[in-house]
Amino acid sequence: xxxxxxxxxxxxxxxxxxxxxxxxxxxxxxxxxxxxxxxxxxxxxxxxxxxxxxxxxxxxxxxxxxxxxxxxxxxxxxxxxxxxxxxxxxxxxxxxxxxxxxxxxxxxxxxxxxxxxxxxxxxxxxxxxxxxxxxxxxxxxxxxxxxxxxxxxxxxxxxxxxxxxxxxxxxxxxxxxxxxxxxxxxxxxxxxxxxxxxxxxxxxxxxxxxxxxxxxxxxxxxxxxxxxxxxxxxxxxxxxxxxxxxxxxxxxxxxxxxxxxxxxxxxxxxxxxxxxxxxxxxxxxxxxxxxxxxxxxxxxxxxxxxxxxxxxxxxxxxxxxxxxxxxxxxxxxxxxxxxxxxxxxxxxxxxxxxxxxxxxxxxxxxxxxxxxxxxxxxxxxxxxxxxxxxxxxxxxxxxxxxx
Amino acid sequence: xxxxxxxxxxxxxxxxxxxxxxxxxxxxxxxxxxxxxxxxxxxxxxxxxxxxxxxxxxxxxxxxxxxxxxxxxxxxxxxxxxxxxxxxxxxxxxxxxxxxxxxxxxxxxxxxxxxxxxxxxxxxxxxxxxxxxxxxxxxxxxxxxxxxxxxxxxxxxxxxxxxxxxxxxxxxxxxxxxxxxxxxxxxxxxxxxxxxxxxxxxxxxxxxxxxxxxxxxxxxxxxxxxxxxxxxxxxxxxxxxxxxxxxxxxxxxxxxxxxxxxxxxxxxxxxxxxxxxxxxxxxxxxxxxxxxxxxxxxxxxxxxxxxxxxxxxxxxxxxxxxxxxxxxxxxxxxxxxxxxxxxxxxxxxxxxxxxxxxxxxxxxxxxxxxxxxxxxxxxxxxxxxxxxxxxxxxxxxxxxxxx
Numbered sequence: 001x002x003x004x005x006x007x008x009x010x011x012x013x014x015x016x017x018x019x020x021x022x023x024x025x026x027x028x029x030x031x032x033x034x035x036x037x038x039x040x041x042x043x044x045x046x047x048x049x050x051x052x053x054x055x056x057x058x059x060x061x062x063x064x065x066x067x068x069x070x071x072x073x074x075x076x077x078x079x080x081x082x083x084x085x086x087x088x089x090x091x092x093x094x095x096x097x098x099x100x101x102x103x104x105x106x107x108x109x110x111x112x113x114x115x116x117x118x119x120x121x122x123x124x125x126x127x128x129x130x131x132x133x134x135x136x137x138x139x140x141x142x143x144x145x146x147x148x149x150x151x152x153x154x155x156x157x158x159x160x161x162x163x164x165x166x167x168x169x170x171x172x173x174x175x176x177x178x179x180x181x182x183x184x185x186x187x188x189x190x191x192x193x194x195x196x197x198x199x200x201x202x203x204x205x206x207x208x209x210x211x212x213x214x215x216x217x218x219x220x221x222x223x224x225x226x227x228x229x230x231x232x233x234x235x236x237x238x239x240x241x242x243x244x245x246x247x248x249x250x251x252x253x254x255x256x257x258x259x260x261x262x263x264x265x266x267x268x269x270x271x272x273x274x275x276x277x278x279x280x281x282x283x284x285x286x287x288x289x290x291x292x293x294x295x296x297x298x299x300x301x302x303x304x305x306x307x308x309x310x311x312x313x314x315x316x317x318x319x320x321x322x323x324x325x326x327x328x329x330x331x332x333x334x335x336x337x338x339x340x341x342x343x344x345x346x347x348x349x350x351x352x353x354x355x356x357x358x359x360x361x362x363x364x365x366x367x368x369x370x371x372x373x374x375x376x377x378x379x380x381x382x383x384x385x386x387x388x389x390x391x392x393x394x395x396x397x398x399x400x401x402x403x
Numbered sequence: 404x405x406x407x408x409x410x411x412x413x414x415x416x417x418x419x420x421x422x423x424x425x426x427x428x429x430x431x432x433x434x435x436x437x438x439x440x441x442x443x444x445x446x447x448x449x450x451x452x453x454x455x456x457x458x459x460x461x462x463x464x465x466x467x468x469x470x471x472x473x474x475x476x477x478x479x480x481x482x483x484x485x486x487x488x489x490x491x492x493x494x495x496x497x498x499x500x501x502x503x504x505x506x507x508x509x510x511x512x513x514x515x516x517x518x519x520x521x522x523x524x525x526x527x528x529x530x531x532x533x534x535x536x537x538x539x540x541x542x543x544x545x546x547x548x549x550x551x552x553x554x555x556x557x558x559x560x561x562x563x564x565x566x567x568x569x570x571x572x573x574x575x576x577x578x579x580x581x582x583x584x585x586x587x588x589x590x591x592x593x594x595x596x597x598x599x600x601x602x603x604x605x606x607x608x609x610x611x612x613x614x615x616x617x618x619x620x621x622x623x624x625x626x627x628x629x630x631x632x633x634x635x636x637x638x639x640x641x642x643x644x645x646x647x648x649x650x651x652x653x654x655x656x657x658x659x660x661x662x663x664x665x666x667x668x669x670x671x672x673x674x675x676x677x678x679x680x681x682x683x684x685x686x687x688x689x690x691x692x693x694x695x696x697x698x699x700x701x702x703x704x705x706x707x708x709x710x711x712x713x714x715x716x717x718x719x720x721x722x723x724x725x726x727x728x729x730x731x732x733x734x735x736x737x738x739x740x741x742x743x744x745x746x747x748x749x750x751x752x753x754x755x756x757x758x759x760x761x762x763x764x765x766x767x768x769x770x771x772x773x774x775x776x777x778x779x780x781x782x783x784x785x786x787x788x789x790x791x792x793x794x795x796x797x798x799x800x801x802x803x804x805x806x
Contacts, residue, residue, distance in 0.1 A: 005486065359746065359750075361430075361440070362437075363777060364774050378783070379783045386467040389468035393470065398470065398751070400471065401472060402471060403473065403492060403496065403512075
């Protein structure tokens, strides 16, 4: 829905409550032909009972056949078309390490790499150096690099990966990658893609020069490449667009980061799913929209551990009565994307979704699973960003259009 | 479908006949969990028998979660995307009281209201004055207000509501509301939103000044506010766009008004559903598209009277054989939106729809109801404005695209 039309229709002073329960990577695949998915395998009496009182469907995070990363997938669930509201790679990397990005910061995803005597990249991952080595190199660079006028902040990620942040006045992220994303090539020059980014590109080139000098005697990580220079996007805030007072509850930095990016209030990291529900109960009276993120469905999917993913879904089923006891006006249950254990990765498959509300017109389906959702009134491939407007409607928060 | 593409494909000289039967507010909700909707409850042998020879689905009047007023909902059924073809609030109000709007007229929705000694609005509805009082105040204003160069015509609606029409040469509706749509504020100045509307805004401000003078000693309706200044839209006409010679048959002003707005020939108000079908029979040879509007499904839905709404659907079922006896090439049966008795209001829920034609590929569904339509080939959430192109195709009125 167009934000402007929607905003003109939002009812004032409503206190109805919406819960968005996201099991990350929920959608799955059968391991053997004719078999069941992870969700279909799980013993899930509470989810199935809720299905009888809900509308169901399969949502599509992006476009047919497109596999989303965690960032875009959540942006869609938050009601923004993730193709139009794209987050830069650098910003996503910073969110993933819980980095407190400031509005003017320019961030990028960095790789330590190996170059030969002619500066040709021979390994884009520097032999997958240990995580400790990556952290040591970040320290070494931080101590030795000085660029007048700006601060460079390097945060190690796993192995050869790090987050690059440039902080200072008047920066602009419209700069081309130095990472050619191929071996057998030299690193590229960082170039300003608009006149506003000229100084920023010069700072980055200065950083690259100094960094190569610092790293030149290291083995195998004797150079680095950067990609996805970007700044925090200046988007309309979730609370303003949808007239909500939102709270995000999640265990991992990326999800708290994406929630913060759209302006949600974010709880400190929970240590378990149970603690996430504790937080939901404690904060119930203070907010009217709650994003609750369950991570481990995705983690076990990525591990290829079908049974463990099934187990997490069963734990969520056990926790569901605690959420329902709060009497939300609308409860959305979905995933951000599919992560079939069979594929050990994110995938493009549509995501089983249900919307419960006293005001929904139940589909008469008594199961929450991929094949069951296929028969639901939300359809087999609706855009994920339609969920929030639908939830608002079922929470009696949207006025009639026209007379 | 794009009008230009469609128009280029229209067959000439066809005399096939299409009936669009609209039960206003048809879609419903079960009163108790697991129960049936109004339509599902109705004894409807003729509708169910027709379903077996039809294609079915649930249409969405606007966008997911958006509840339409009667105007936009009908514009969609007439084949226009109601978000892009929006009707001004003033025009809708004028249509609702059967006012014969002229192309240059500027109309607005008016409220009598109460203001305190500082001109602050304390009640936007002036204590819901009786309808007779509203009419008396409209007369009083009409007798006392003189604005050289233009005519002001006030038509009372229910209680505190009235329709404001400004008539004269060179008017333009691009003027901002005086209604702040909140209490605790003063009425706003009517401001020209384009240079063409400058004189119109001045006329409106002059009206407001004189009106406040006339009303000042009244209690509680001592002032008024206006909103939704607008003129008849200059849209392509239904008959031109779709190559049809259309006739509208309806009991209530709003529906005859919206039909007139898109250029349909409009029958005088029928007094009963039976008389509507009489009119259809009498005019069968003179037109090839017939919009037949049944009002009371919506009225009883708004009243929260589930059983009476069921009763109207059963009466329509009884009348269906008379329509089928005319042998329409296409019969569309739908609603303009949902009005669940449970909610006593319009709602966003998709609307059960069927398209009968000798040339359709029947879905093999032997029931016309919300849950049955969910399984149909029109899908669970198709845009209402796709119905007319589909009807034209099934009436053999669209040529092949490309060779």
